[in-house]
Amino acid sequence: MAELHIKQIGKSFGGVEVLRDISLHVKDGCFTSLLGPSGCGKSTLMRIVAGLESPSTGRVIIGGRDVTVLAPERRNISLMFQSYALLPHLSVSENIRFPLRMRRTGSRAEQDDLIAKALTLVQLEGLQDRMPRALSGGQQQRVALARAIVAQPEVLLLDEPLSNLDARLRTEMQVELIELHRRLRLTTVFVTHDQDEALTLSDRVAVMTNGRIEQEAPPSDLYDRPRTRFVADFLGAANVLELAREPGTLAIVEGQIRLPDPPRARFIALRQEDLELTRNPEHFDHSLPVQIVARVFLGGRTRYKLDVEGLTLFAIVPRGAYADAESGTHVAWNRGAIHPLSE
Amino acid sequence: MAAVDWVRAQARKESLALLAPGILVLVIAFLFPVGTILITSVLERTEDGAFELTASHFGKFFVDDYYLKVAWRTLRLALVITLATVIFGVPLAYIMRRAHPALRFAILLTVILPLMTSVVIRTFGWLVVLGNGGLLASLVAPFGVTGRSAVLMHTETGIVIAMTQVLLPFMVLTVLGVLQGIGRDLEEAGRTMGAGFWQVLRVVVLPLAVPGIVSGSLIVFALSISSFITPSLVGGVRLPVMAGSIYQSIGGSFDWPFAAAQSTLLLAATLLLIIPYARLARTP
Secondary structure (H helix, E strand, O other), X not given: OOOEEEEEEEXXXXXXXXXXXXXXXXXXXOEEXXXXXXXXXXXXXXXXXXXXXXXXXXEEEEOOEEOOOOOHHHOOEEEEOOOOOOOOOOOHHHHHHHHHHHOOOOOHHHHHHHXXXXXXXXXXOOOOOOOHHHOOHHHXXXXXXXXXXXXXXXXXXXXXXXXXXXXXXXXXXXXXXXXXHHHHOXXXXXXXXXXXXXXXXXXXXXXXXXOEEEEEEOHHHHHHOOOEHHHHHHHOOEEEEEEOOOOOEEEEOOOOEEEEOOOOXXXXXXXXXXXXXXXXXXXXXXXXXXXXXXXXXXXXXXXXXXXXXOEEEEEEEEHHHHHHHHOOOEEEEOHHHEEEXXX | OHHHHHHHHHHHHHHHHHHHHHHHHHHHHHXXXXXXXXXXXXXXXXXXXXXXXXXXXXHHHHHOHHHHHHHHHHHHHHHHHHHXXXXXXXXXXXXXXXXXXXXXXXXXXXXXXXXXXXXXXXXXXXXXXXXXXXHHHHHHHHHOOOHHHHOOOOOHHHHHHHHHHHHHHHHHHHHHHHHHOOOHHHHHHHHHOOOOHHHHHHHHHXXXXXXXXXXXXXXXXXXXXXXOHHHHHHHOOOOOOHHHHHHHHHHOOOOHHHHHHHHHHHHHHHHHHHHHHHHHHHOO
């Protein structure tokens, strides 16, 4: 276990800059997600931490030791691949033994002990003699996880480990990952393009796009106070609106809707939960006449697609408020719901 | 039930139809001639014109020191050539697998090019390099290596060099095929788990490449043990191999039964070596 410092990392592939001046501090025992769309550089950043790529500029420091120029095998990390990368010619227990064997950790009996513990942690007792090809996808995933944690790495790197599982198994594994992290307290970097997964699992989330970190914060901060247009958009929880620059009014460009008292920003976010459908717009700071275009039932909540003079908004309404919402003539919100965004 | 049976019967008929051309070629071009050889090798024409069973053709082979030497040379050469293609071919295949596609294509072309040249031209090329006063001789002359030791023509070493060049693509392409099935992530996983570059090659890549190395060696071994032109031209009359000796029995002394006996022995020896070896490829 150790702290991970990523300092001003830059990376270019043949003249194309894929990472620009990335700095990130992952505290000891912290679970940090790198979240972003494919091609944002999150996997490259993780490969640089693992030592599989070398950065063009910047440094990687693990537990106070500068490992920037060290080969992967000289760093005390482990990486769980999206493909699991189980060695097909080795049994489950030999796969889990592999990092111990390569690092010459303990006697064979001590290794057996560690393997048994790791198997118990991922609930695979009894499968140690199977070959990887005789396992289901979910089981292979657990073997890969056991292999990643068995050697007690200073930093655990997880590269989209859940993306090959079906939805039910994925939710199950998310819970197990949380429990496992609570128990082992490994410094963990989790790479994903799934915002729900990142928000569910992490202590902190770094949202990446175009080779930069847009915002790095605890999940709730990110959700409540997205700082940039990209973050608000990518998390998908907010309506992102572009404003016209007319002093004294909040004019939403597409609909040319004028509202008093605008924020000083070109883009604003209005969270879907903060919008209300109502017949009494006078109780709110801002309101607009609205038409319901479509509704999506989400269990405890319903998501409404709204049309405001040609502008599309989404609102999420909890179960108790359906009746009001259905008869609503206006979409309304209070001033506090508006989050100014930088571009 | 009846419908299921009908579908099964139909599927069997379709499979048979697809197999038929292959089986036909195999019977006409392989089973029939090989069968004829087997029969010829154990028959002898008596004075009254009838045929009777005999082991005399095989006896002739085993009592003559000359033929045993030929057999041993053929086997030894085939083994050394196979080993040489493994030593040169496996690393080359690994490099090709890692290389940029353009470089991979360039290597592929270089490796395959000898196959596209006529065997005679290629062998005469080696004559220019390995022969008396050839390139090799003039290269090593400044170091005081002259005379017979500088000439690899008419030596077993010369045969091995020339044969390795020709058979290398069979090894490289077979192993490359298998290596391409080993994901890069396995090697990278090995590195992140504490294994160095060479250790990853030894404990990850090599074990997984074994089936390819085995099938490559089988092809190379089978081709080199039965090769005729290159050993004859590079080795010359002093270093005959089995295929050359068989040719000699037919073309020189018209002794068809003895040629058939030698062919049978060659086939038997090849199968005896290949079958247990091929089993290796089955358990990766």
